Amino acid sequence: MFGISFGRIAAVFVKELIQMRRDRLTFAMIIAIPIVQLVLFGYAINSDPKHLPTALNVQDNSVFARSLTAAMQNTGYFTITHIVKGEREGQDLLASGTVAFLLTVPPDFSRRLARGERPSLLMEADATDPAATANAMAAVSQLPATVFNNDLKGALTSLQATPPPFNVVVHRLYNPEGITSYNVVPGLIGVILTMTMVLITALAVTREVERGTMENLLAMPLQPFEVMVGKIAPYIVMGYIQVTVVLIAALLLFGVPMLGSWFDLSIALAIFIAANLSIGFTISTVAQNQLQAMQMTFFFFLPSILLSGFMFPFRGMPVWAQAIGEALPNTHFMRIVRGIMLKGAGLGELFGDIWPLLLFMLVVMGIALVRYRRTLD
Amino acid sequence: MNGELAIDVAGLTKKFGSRTVVKDFNIQVPKGQVWGFLGPNGSGKTTTIRMLCGLLLPDGGQGKCLGYDIRTQAAQIKRNVGYMTQRFSFYEDLSIRENLDFVARVYDMKGRKQAVDEAIAQLGLTKRQDQLAGELSGGWKQRLALAACILHRPQLLLLDEPTAGVDPQARRDFWEEIHTLAGQGLTVLVSTHYMDEAERCDRIVYLAYGTVLARGTVDEVIDNSDLFTWIVTGEEVRGLAQELHGKPGIDQVSVFGVTLHISGTDQAALERAIAPYRNRPGLTWTKSKPSLEDVFIHLMGPFREQVTG
Ligand SMILES: Nc1ncnc2c1ncn2[C@@H]1O[C@H](COP(=O)(O)OP(=O)(O)O)[C@@H](O)[C@H]1O
Ligand SMILES: [Mg+2]
Numbered sequence: 074m075f076g077i078s079f080g081r082i083a084a085v086f087v088k089e090l091i092q093m094r095r096d097r098l099t100f101a102m103i104i105a106i107p108i109v110q111l112v113l114f115g116y117a118i119n120s121d122p123k124h125l126p127t128a129l130n131v132q133d134n135s136v137f138a139r140s141l142t143a144a145m146q147n148t149g150y151f152t153i154t155h156i157v158k159g160e161r162e163g164q165d166l167l168a169s170g171t172v173a174f175l176l177t178v179p180p181d182f183s184r185r186l187a188r189g190e191r192p193s194l195l196m197e198a199d200a201t202d203p204a205a206t207a208n209a210m211a212a213v214s215q216l217p218a219t220v221f222n223n224d225l226k227g228a229l230t231s232l233q234a235t236p237p238p239f240n241v242v243v244h245r246l247y248n249p250e251g252i253t254s255y256n257v258v259p260g261l262i263g264v265i266l267t268m269t270m271v272l273i274t275a276l277a278v279t280r281e282v283e284r285g286t287m288e289n290l291l292a293m294p295l296q297p298f299e300v301m302v303g304k305i306a307p308y309i310v311m312g313y314i315q316v317t318v319v320l321i322a323a324l325l326l327f328g329v330p331m332l333g334s335w336f337d338l339s340i341a342l343a344i345f346i347a348a349n350l351s352i353g354f355t356i357s358t359v360a361q362n363q364l365q366a367m368q369m370t371f372f373f374f375l376p377s378i379l380l381s382g383f384m385f386p387f388r389g390m391p392v393w394a395q396a397i398g399e400a401l402p403n404t405h406f407m408r409i410v411r412g413i414m415l416k417g418a419g420l421g422e423l424f425g426d427i428w429p430l431l432l433f434m435l436v437v438m439g440i441a442l443v444r445y446r447r448t449l450d
Numbered sequence: 451m452n453g454e455l456a457i458d459v460a461g462l463t464k465k466f467g468s469r470t471v472v473k474d475f476n477i478q479v480p481k482g483q484v485w486g487f488l489g490p491n492g493s494g495k496t497t498t499i500r501m502l503c504g505l506l507l508p509d510g511g512q513g514k515c516l517g518y519d520i521r522t523q524a525a526q527i528k529r530n531v532g533y534m535t536q537r538f539s540f541y542e543d544l545s546i547r548e549n550l551d552f553v554a555r556v557y558d559m560k561g562r563k564q565a566v567d568e569a570i571a572q573l574g575l576t577k578r579q580d581q582l583a584g585e586l587s588g589g590w591k592q593r594l595a596l597a598a599c600i601l602h603r604p605q606l607l608l609l610d611e612p613t614a615g616v617d618p619q620a621r622r623d624f625w626e627e628i629h630t631l632a633g634q635g636l637t638v639l640v641s642t643h644y645m646d647e648a649e650r651c652d653r654i655v656y657l658a659y660g661t662v663l664a665r666g667t668v669d670e671v672i673d674n675s676d677l678f679t680w681i682v683t684g685e686e687v688r689g690l691a692q693e694l695h696g697k698p699g700i701d702q703v704s705v706f707g708v709t710l711h712i713s714g715t716d717q718a719a720l721e722r723a724i725a726p727y728r729n730r731p732g733l734t735w736t737k738s739k740p741s742l743e744d745v746f747i748h749l750m751g752p753f754r755e756q757v758t759g
Contacts, residue, residue, distance in 0.1 A: 078558055080555055080556075080558045081555065081556055081558065083555055084552050084555030084556045085556075087551075087552070087555070088541065088544065088548070088552045091543075091544060091548055092541065092543055092544070095543050096543070284539075284542070285535070285537050285538075285539045286539045286540065286541060287539075288505065288535050288537075288539050289533075289535055289539035289540060291505055292503055292504075292505055292528060292531075292533040292535070293528060293553070293556045293557070294525055294528040294529045294556065294557065295556060296525075447524070448504070448505055448506055448507055448524075449500060449505050449506055450506055450507055
């Protein structure tokens, strides 16, 4: 056998770069995917949705209750969509997701308010999507301090002073803890890279088979390692371009902090991108055509998005799902990026997640090299 | 003696699943010769060529190409062989120059730019060098492919139907080029369906359904066939062809404009069959050697029945 030749790697590298530049559709996809995903997920990161449907269960039809509902609507977060008669009906609306909130004004509210007993209102919230309801909850808790100032006149003026004349008791239903939303940006980098990098290399090699250029490639004195490196390298550059797009948006639009070092981040990125590219290369050694390559990519992509901790909190998953998650590069990459960006951790502290990435990359590259065909058999 | 053989293989066999596509294939091609490889579609020409350059692993047999073992030294063979695939397999989304440049890099050529410049100039494509290969016509694609195959100065050229779908002038230029290269010591094995191209080869090998049915110079192949042929010339040969079809003693009747080729393996039976027509006015009868095409079609006969029957 001959040694590895830099010239032959360069041959594949240059060819691939030219093809990448000419393939406008793929190029556009590579830039468009991060932007589209950012817009989609970015909405979730910056979630401050307004006009959430709210049901009222008013058992005390007084001037106070009317002021209260007006004030709630004025916060912009609530739109009263239902006036219910009875607790049961309200609960059903919440359970079905028709409304996000159910506000109950108890029967003796105004009487107890007037007596200065500081009565309570019950605010029940559908907290399955805590990010969506958090700001509305904050707004409602501001209400008691000011809402009745116009109504409390004459003998009741004394009640205007602090402490507020009544309480709002908030019940978060279904998902009491909630998830932190900073998870999303590191996760998004991982998800975007997983999807595009795996797909693009898988397609880049399968395309050679489909177009019949593979026969020529195999008839030339190119070694599998040279083809692999030459084909992967241009896409590492591409991966960095994507990450730059996502990071700029994350920092500018969503104010995600960057506490760690850019250098550490770029090292972690290089390993992660190479790991994904070698997955793509491996897929291309199995797939017969581009459609199959696409299907296999999604087969890999789904667990990467579902079991990596991007969609659901990792610690909340069953043990078997965590085990699968630990085997996926995206899981470790998300922890690394979160560590670097949000906690300011260095590569040394994150080594526990670096080595699985490295190991993954090496093993998959090995599989790809063994599987890469040397003949047309 | 062995040192002078560019290709020396014996017993090559290739199966796809349970189907044997090439059976017990032997050839010894001396250096500097041009050999033609003929046979109907699906007879195993491409498969054989692929085994010779290490693209397919034979299921049986062994041999050497340029002195390298086809089983174990594929890497060395690939460096010294130029293989032109049946289907255009350079990059249609790369320009002419970029394709040649890619090849030059892959073969680690010194003086890459100069070699590519020369190849482009020789092709006469200096003005169109930045055109995408995919935009070239069939004939130009073939010429580009040939230029790319000989760029690294191989010692052996394996050309798989290089002139399929190419116009006569381009075919002639192509063969001129091949003979020039052979004159410089290059060995060429070229598969083709064209009889006139077969006649330009030093030797021909005729393959049908994986088996070599004939080999040698064109004259040897014709002489070794047990075929007897009469050629009839005249305005009315078309009608005569209809009448002769299927007569005992006549194996083939084919019309070439105003001439008719009538062939059979049993000379006496053939003469008997044509006797009643010999005196028709307006027809000239000549006893002749069969053409190469007559021989090939005759050779395929039993297989054709096998396939259809
Ligand atoms: N990769 C393959 N898998 C299965 N059958 C094949 C393959 N390649 C060729 N064949 C079959 O082998 C036979 C010989 O093909 P080929 O060598 O291409 O013939 P030729 O080049 O003479 O037309 C054909 O019947 C073809 O269908
Ligand atoms: Mg063929």
